[in-house]
Amino acid sequence: MLPDCAKWYKDRPFDQRGRHRPLVGLNRDCFDTVTAPQTLAQKLLSRAAGGASVMPGDIVTVEVDLIMAHDSSGPRRWKPQLEQLGARIKDPSRIVIVSDHYVPAVDAESAAILKLTRDFAHENGIARFHDMQGICHAILPEKGYLRPGIFVAGGDSHTPHAGAFGCYAAGFGATDMLGIVVTGQTWTIVPQTIRVEIDGTLGDGVAAKDIMLVLCRELGMDNAFKAIEFGGSCVRAMSMAERMVLANMTAELGGETGLIEPDATTVAHIRAHGGDPGADPLGWTADPGAPYERVVRLDAGTLEPHVAAPHSPANSAPVSAHLGTKVDQAYIGACVGAKLEDLQMAARVLAGRKVATGTRLLVAPSSSATTAQAAADGTLAVLMEAGATLLPSGCGACAGMGAGLLADGETCISSTNRNFKGRMGHAGASVYLxxxxTVAAAAVAGRIEDPRPLLQPLRRAA
Amino acid sequence: MSGRAFVFGDNIDTDVLAPGYLMKLPADELARHCLAAVDPAFASTVQPGDFVVAGANFGLGSSREQAAVSLKTLGVAAVIATGFARIFYRNALNLGLPALFCDAAGSIEAGDRLEVDPVAGQIINHTRNQTLAARPIPAHLMDMVRAGGLVAQLKARGMAA
Known part of the structure; x- marks a missing residue:
């Protein structure tokens, strides 16, 4: 250790557990002798905290690289607080604002929220404002805004979605986000990491969503303040769309962030979307022997399609446990479940078939670009011919705000990530995930069915 | 601070604290629906100074701060639980609503008279003559809690332009 370190330590306060508090901007030379294996979360937070080596339990102040907000929790909440403080946004170039919750306006109140958001973005010089182009978590990768290694703070609980790209991405509430837009920084407690090692090959008709429904049951939803690292041959073989499902539903596990080590698939996706993968994207890996709280192993090859019964994602079981449950509505939507690949999965079941009488199928693609791609490759035509109703791109019924809400006593099966009581409408409605x-199979049968016998080859337009 | 305990179970999510379909409403109107899906009488019977007591993973789900805002709007003085979801925990402290981890929260029953010192991490249950220890609020957050929340702290730190 260099002599300067002693002074650094002397000038720093202790935290409650007797540890020194690493702060932004400290002399990284003090710490380059540390060679203990590290988790990916440690490495990412070390960078965000200015280079200090960090250990689980340390409280760190981090510089936020990318600040993401939406119409529900962003400008609408910040504006009065900024006025109260007399403060300004520190760096508009780090901010992305997406209007996705109240889109499109259905009444004067939602119109006012969207107008406020629009005006705020304009008045504050926020160039990266996306108005009704899709769900915020879909927009970040679609626009090439994500780069492995960065710290992403989002005003939405599903912000861990971006962890599929090796970003440290965490969700925050509105006042935390206000602090971040004013100071550019926030604090966090360096998390313990659970490593989820997924090997084997998913069977046809089984998806990343099924993995997450199993993990919600097995790991529980009470992993607050923890990081989840996903690895193994199954994850390495996954497309980015499927990796995003793993990272996204880290929110359901209660985790602070969900991380996947970047590889050639990640870099190719970033480049294809006009992004910059950074100088050393493949350098963001966990060390062998990293100090995991626990390592969980899953064999993808034995996994069956799963559904989560009301009112919790953790209430999951193989689809065979719920065969025959009648559904009034099948919903394909949300950040987690309405990407192009998700629509293609549905199309493989729906091709040449019709939605059952007495059941409605609603499809809200995660972005308008997704809708355009699905139109171009023929997927959309398959869904429409089957009798699906196309809804606007946005959080929609998943957030309890848009079209597709449920009445008392109704049952819905949904490709979304949460089925809490009352989330998609009346508290007396039942939502299966x-x-x-699986959602498409239920739409065709009018009741919960195993999708595997219904699968057909993916047909693409010439 | 002292008041009555309103007791709930595990996994109270933000959709029951602040239902999505009502999120356009002003804070005081939204608060009237707080916890209605699990206790329709809560919002109309809770009094300023009362406490919400719960089990594991209180506040899981959405980042919507209205979950904590609604409790504060109704005058809830503190939330005591065996565990909190991360975003809710941060939101509550940012708003100056103490959120106390207490392993023994399960010993508190509905209607118990509590006296709570969030800074000392002490809960006295006068109805049962018990004193319960809450985990202290982390030192780096205590200044913020004392200041009354993050906005007040930012103001004190001269963040105002």
Whole structure:
């Protein structure tokens, strides 16, 4: 250790557990002798905290690289607080604002929220404002805004979605986000990491969503302040769309962030979307022997399609446990379950078939670009011919705000990520969660079915 | 601070604290629906100074701060639980609503008279003559809690332009 370190330590306060508090901007030379294996979360937070080596339990102040907000929790909440403080946004170039919750306006109140958001973005010089182009978590990768290694703070609980790209991405509430836009920084407690090692090959008709429904049951939803690292041959073989499902539903596990080590698939996706993967994207890996709280192993090859019964994602079981449950509505939507690949999964079940009488199928693609791609490759035509109703791109019924809400006593099966009581409408409604395959199978049968016998080859337009 | 205990179970989510379909409403109107899906009488019977007591993973789900805002709007003085979801925990402290981890929260029953010192981490249950220890609020957050929340702290730190 260099002599300067002693002074650094002397000038720093202790935290409650007797540890020194690493702060932004400290002399990284003090710490380059540390060679203990590290989790990916440690490495990412070390960078965000200015280079200090960090240990689980340390409280760190981090510089936020990318600040993401939406119409529900962003400008609408910040504006009065900024006025109260007399403060300004520190760096508009770090901010992305997406209007996705109240889109499109259905009454004067939602119109006012969207107008406020629009005006705020304009008045504050926020160039990266996306108005009714899709769900915030879909927009970040679609626009090439994500780069492995960065710290992403989002005003939405599903912000861990971006962890699929090796970003440290965490969700925050509105006042935390206000602090971040004013100071550019926030604090966090360096998390313990659970490593989820997924090997084997998913069977046809089984998806990343099924993995997450199993993990919600097995790991529980009470992993607050923890990081989840996903690895193994199954994850390495996954497309980015499927990796995003793993990272996204880290929110359901209660985790602070969900991380996947970047690889050639990650870099190719970033480049294809006009992004910059950074100088050393493949350097963001966990060390062998990293100090995991626990390592959980899953064999993808033995996994069956799963559904989560009301009113919790952790209440999951193989689809065979719920066969025959009648559904009034099948919903394909949300950040987690309405990407192009999700619509293609549904199309493999729906091709040449019709939605059952007495059941409605609603499809809200995660972005308008997704809708355009699905139109171009023929997927959309398959869904429409089956009798699906196309809804606007946005959080929609998943957030309890848009079209597709449920009445008392109704049952819905949904490709979304949460089925809490009352979330999609009346508190007396029942919501089952499943993969897009399983949702499409239920739409065709009018009741919960195993999608695997219904699968057909993916047909693409010439 | 002292008041009555309103007791709930595990996994109280933000959709029951602040239902999505009502999120356009002003804070005081939204608060009237707080916890209605699990206790329709809560919002109309809770009094300023009362406490919400719960089990594991209180506040899981959405980042919507209205979950904590609604409790504060109704005058809830503190939330005592065996565990909190991360975003709710941060939101509550940011708003100046103490959130106390207490392993023994399960010993508190509905209607118990509590006296709570969030800074000392002490809960006295006068109805049962018990004193319960809450985990202290982390030192780096105590200044913020004392200041009354993050906005007040930012103001004190001269963040105002």
């Amino acid at each position: 499943g993969s897009p395959y």
